[in-house]
Amino acid sequence: MAVRIEPVRIEPVRIEPLAPERAAALAGAYEGAVAASRRRSLAILVALLALVLLAGWLAEVRPLTLAENIGGFTAYLGRLVPPLAPATLPADLAAWYWGLPKWLALLGETLLMAYLATLLGGIGAFCLCFVAAANLAPSRSLRFLARRFLEVCRTVPEVVFALIFVIAFGLGPMVGVLALAIHSVGALGKLFSEVVENIDLKPVEGLRATGASWVETIRFAVVPQVLSNFASYGLLRFEINVRGASVMGFVGAGGIGQELLVAIRNFYNADVSAILLMIILTVVAIDLATERLRHAILGREAAR
Amino acid sequence: MLDRRTLLGAAALALAAFPAAAQDWKARYPELTLGVIPAENASGTVDRYTPLTAYLSREIGVPVKLRVAADYAAVIEGQRAGNIQLAFYGPASFARAAMTGVRIEPIVNQKHDNGASGYYSVLYVKADSPYRTLEDLKGRNLALVDPNSTSGNQAPRFFLQKAGHDVDRLFGKTFYAGSHENAVLALVQGTADAAANLWNSETDTMVTRMAAKGMLKNADGSPMRQSDFRVIFRSEFLPEGPFAMLANLPDDLKGRIREALVAMPRKDKAAFDRLSDGKDLDLTPVTLKDYQPIIEMLRFNDEQRKRS
Numbered sequence: 084m085a086v087r088i089e090p091v092r093i094e095p096v097r098i099e100p101l102a103p104e105r106a107a108a109l110a111g112a113y114e115g116a117v118a119a120s121r122r123r124s125l126a127i128l129v130a131l132l133a134l135v136l137l138a139g140w141l142a143e144v145r146p147l148t149l150a151e152n153i154g155g156f157t158a159y160l161g162r163l164v165p166p167l168a169p170a171t172l173p174a175d176l177a178a179w180y181w182g183l184p185k186w187l188a189l190l191g192e193t194l195l196m197a198y199l200a201t202l203l204g205g206i207g208a209f210c211l212c213f214v215a216a217a218n219l220a221p222s223r224s225l226r227f228l229a230r231r232f233l234e235v236c237r238t239v240p241e242v243v244f245a246l247i248f249v250i251a252f253g254l255g256p257m258v259g260v261l262a263l264a265i266h267s268v269g270a271l272g273k274l275f276s277e278v279v280e281n282i283d284l285k286p287v288e289g290l291r292a293t294g295a296s297w298v299e300t301i302r303f304a305v306v307p308q309v310l311s312n313f314a315s316y317g318l319l320r321f322e323i324n325v326r327g328a329s330v331m332g333f334v335g336a337g338g339i340g341q342e343l344l345v346a347i348r349n350f351y352n353a354d355v356s357a358i359l360l361m362i363i364l365t366v367v368a369i370d371l372a373t374e375r376l377r378h379a380i381l382g383r384e385a386a387r
Numbered sequence: 388m389l390d391r392r393t394l395l396g397a398a399a400l401a402l403a404a405f406p407a408a409a410q411d412w413k414a415r416y417p418e419l420t421l422g423v424i425p426a427e428n429a430s431g432t433v434d435r436y437t438p439l440t441a442y443l444s445r446e447i448g449v450p451v452k453l454r455v456a457a458d459y460a461a462v463i464e465g466q467r468a469g470n471i472q473l474a475f476y477g478p479a480s481f482a483r484a485a486m487t488g489v490r491i492e493p494i495v496n497q498k499h500d501n502g503a504s505g506y507y508s509v510l511y512v513k514a515d516s517p518y519r520t521l522e523d524l525k526g527r528n529l530a531l532v533d534p535n536s537t538s539g540n541q542a543p544r545f546f547l548q549k550a551g552h553d554v555d556r557l558f559g560k561t562f563y564a565g566s567h568e569n570a571v572l573a574l575v576q577g578t579a580d581a582a583a584n585l586w587n588s589e590t591d592t593m594v595t596r597m598a599a600k601g602m603l604k605n606a607d608g609s610p611m612r613q614s615d616f617r618v619i620f621r622s623e624f625l626p627e628g629p630f631a632m633l634a635n636l637p638d639d640l641k642g643r644i645r646e647a648l649v650a651m652p653r654k655d656k657a658a659f660d661r662l663s664d665g666k667d668l669d670l671t672p673v674t675l676k677d678y679q680p681i682i683e684m685l686r687f688n689d690e691q692r693k694r695s
Contacts, residue, residue, distance in 0.1 A: 145438045155468050181693055250576050254528055335562030335578075344563065348460040348534035349689075350487045 099192075120351035165353040179357050186339065190361055192256055196331065197324035200261045204267020204324075205317045208233075211268070211276030213301050219279060219287075223299060237269025243329050245336045256337030264323050265330070271320055279305060279314045311380050318373035322366060329362050396444035404617060412637035419443075419451045422462040422471035424480055424535075424628075425566050426489065426585075429455050431675045432617060433601065434536070436475075438658035439651075443473075445642070446647035446654075447546035458565070460485075467490060471634060478627040484631075490533040492641070493678065495648045497663065500596050501588040508538035508546070508622040509586040511574060511594070514615050518580065521552055521620060521652040529558040530570040530579035537625055538585035540569060546622040551656060567593045568602065588620065591666040599664060626681065627642035629673050646673075 101109070139146075167175045180186075211229050214218050217346060219224035244262035252258055286304035295303070332340020346354035394567065421443070422437055432455045443451040457461045463484040464469035474491075476484065484491055498504045509643035510529075512518040518527070532539020540563070544554050554561060558581075564570040567584055571593055584593045594613050598602050603611035632644055652659045652669050659667070 152468065249578055253578060254562055276563065299693065333563075337562065343535045348458060350460070350463070351689075 112373045116192060131299060140276050151152030163352045163356040163359075165356070172340045173238035179353055182342075182357075184250055184356065185239050186342065186358060186361060189332075189339040189367060191341070193328045193331075194325060194365065196256050196259045196338055197326040198262065200267055200324050200328070201317060201321040203260070203264035204271055205313075207264070207268035208271035209313070210216075210281055211272045213305065215272060215276040217280035218282070218284060219301070219305065233272040233276075235269070236265050237273065239266075241266045242330065242334060243333055245334045249335055252336045253338075256331075259328055259336035259338060262336065264326050265321055266327070267324060270323075271316060273321065274316045275309070275313055278316070278370050282308045283310055311377075318377060321368050322373065326362075394642065412431050412640045413449060415637070416472065416640065417449060419449055419472045420446065420454055420465075420470060420512060421451050422454045422456055422465050422478055422529070424459045425455055425457065425533075426477070427568050427596075428566055435662055436681070437523045438655070438661045442651060442658045443644075443647055446650075447643050459533045459652045463487065463535070466631075466633060469633065471628065472563045473632050474670075475628065475630050477535070477537045478626050478678060478681045479541040479685060480535040480657040481629055481631055482678050482685050483666045485537055485675065485678070486564060486682055486685060488547075489566060489636040491612045491631045492634050493631045493675060494645050494675045496627040496629045496673050496677075498669040498671050499587045499591060499663075500666050500668060502668070503588075503624070504673075505624050505626045507537065507619045507625060508542035508587055509584060509592075510543060511571070511582050511584055512619055512646075513574065513615045516580065518617075518619060521550070521557065524555060524581055524619075526559040527580035528578070529554070529561045530564045530573035530582040531561055532567050532570050532583060533563055536567070537628070538622070539567060539583045541661040541681075541685055541688055542625055543620070544688050544691070548619065548687075550620075553691075568597055571603070581619070586618070587666070593665070596664065602625040626673070626677050627680070630670075664669060665670070 099146075101107075122323050130184075143274070165179050167179070207259070209232060214221065214225050215229040215233060220229075241262045244265055245258055248258040248261050250259075282305060286308070288299055290300045290304045328340075329339050329343065331342050332338045332342065335341070339362070343355065343358045343362075347359060388447075397643055408638070413677070421436070423432055425432055428618060433453065436453050440451045440453045451473070454465070456465065458585075459477065459480040462471060462474050462476065463480060464473055466484060467487075467489045481491070481493065496504050499506065506665055508522075510524075512524070521589075534540055547554055547557070555602055562573075562579075564573045564579075564582075570579070570582040570584055573579040586592045592613065593614055594603065594611075598610060598612060601610065605615070606679075628683055630648055636644075649672060652667075664694070
């Protein structure tokens with residue numbers, strides 16, 4: 084059956100202009116309100132600026148000094164790179180990377196530390212994130228405890244954990260792995276629990292209605308929804324941990340850090356640039372690899 | 388036109404300008420910075436050097452500000468950038484600064500209570516440990532101080548090499564504790580089996596200084612003494628590190644700094660005694676030549692590093 088749509092006639096409505104004094108009063112009030120809000124914004128801006136200046140002054144941050152001495156910084160970067168002439172390039176490169184076997188071994192150790200720390204941290208964060216998420220936590224007090232625990236894990240700097248563990252467990256990469264893993268639990272746990280808080284709750288309700296336990300609900304209603312996000316945060320963390328593991332050697336916790344520290348402190352400038360370049364290239368490689376991995380995971384999910 | 392009046396005027400102007408030129412550096416350096424290597428932990432270093440900066444401010448006529456650097460290299464970089472005009476170095480960090488092109492002049496160094504303007508580097512182990520010789524330490528952990536520390540890194544490497552041991556091969560792990568005190572603490576805590584450190588005389592070592600501050604305790608809380616540590620290796624004599632200033636400071640200012648430092652043990656004995664807990668006798672003038680052996684030592688170590 085066809086439906087005929089009747090055109091609707093709209094009666095024009097005449098709007099009476101306001102009495103001039105009323106209009107003037109309203110306009111005045113409007114102007115006043117706008118001006119007040121502008122004044123407030125301006126006051127906040129001025130206060131903010133004053134606080135920034137005060138903070139800078141107290142912390143002895145001097146932008147003018149920075150501007151004056153920026154040349155010193157670029158000069159340092161210039162000093163870092165050794166002379167490389169096109170004619171003698173292979174020899175120059177060999178001299179630059181004289182310590183390549185040693186550095187590669189140390190870099191390998193650094194990567195393994197980062198890998199293990201990310202894995203352990205990821206497992207810890209996975210176990211805690213569902214308890215810490217507002218929409219799934221079995222009880223308020225458990226959630227409170229989980230959240231505070233994650234905060235402790237991520238607010239204490241890795242280097243501090245490493246220093247404590249060096250005293251407790253002695254020197255070596257294990258200390259670095261533990262320190263990085265604990266920080267990863269805290270950081271990933273927060274991100275994971277936020278992912279969990281954003282899920283669609285309908286599958287959860289569906290499973291609960293069948294009488295599934297809490298663990299079963301998590302496994303079949305929540306995990307499939309969050310896994311790809313977890314993987315992408317985990318891979319990002321791996322990248323961050325590679326950088327973090329590079330510093331661990333500073334406190335005797337293994338990896339390439341100590342070699343880098345010695346080179347910086349002793350002004351072995353060519354070595355500093357050589358090692359830094361190796362670390363940067365490694366992080367670039369990891370970034371490219373993890374991006375492909377993440378897309379592969381997402382693609383598989385979309386195909387399902 | 389050149390007549391008597393203009394000549395007189397010019398002469399008067401020149402006379403008036405002369406003291407102005409002498410005070411000219413005060414406009415360029417309204418404040419000086421004394422950079423100090425962190426041989427001890429930062430608060431201890433501040434206590435030690437604050438009377439010295441007060442004395443220097445009085446003598447030089449401009450405020451002298453104290454900066455305790457986070458590590459030895461920071462003092463070197465500060466001098467290179469010109470932000471630190473006056474610095475207290477260890478011999479190796481001074482040599483490293485001179486080797487890497489910082490134009491500096493050494494002024495004075497400290498004379499210890501045994502009459503020597505220098506000291507030794509030692510390897511400590513705990514007295515109750517089984518280690519008696521260097522061979523016993525094979526595969527054990529060594530706490531060093533800072534890459535630029537003389538007694539805590541460069542001298543042990545150099546003199547152990549001469550004794551037929553490569554530090555990196557002899558020890559299982561070596562690490563930099565950051566300061567002389569931290570290296571001793573690492574040994575006490577058991578993080579390290581041996582620690583490299585400075586040794587001025589029988590009665591003035593890092594251990595006696597830390598014991599005086601109550602920093603060294605046995606597990607049962609009783610204070611540790613020098614006899615709780617055993618020296619299993621001692622280096623040859625090392626010249627004490629200098630106070631040094633930038634070579635490009637105005638001559639007038641340099642003269643004042645030099646005078647003030649040379650006269651300090653007599654002019655302000657309290658401040659001078661504070662530097663060494665009253666253990667030092669005097670400040671003696673030094674020249675770049677006194678540090679030539681240290682520069683050679685660093686060159687040797689740098690070469691050795693690439694060979695091993």
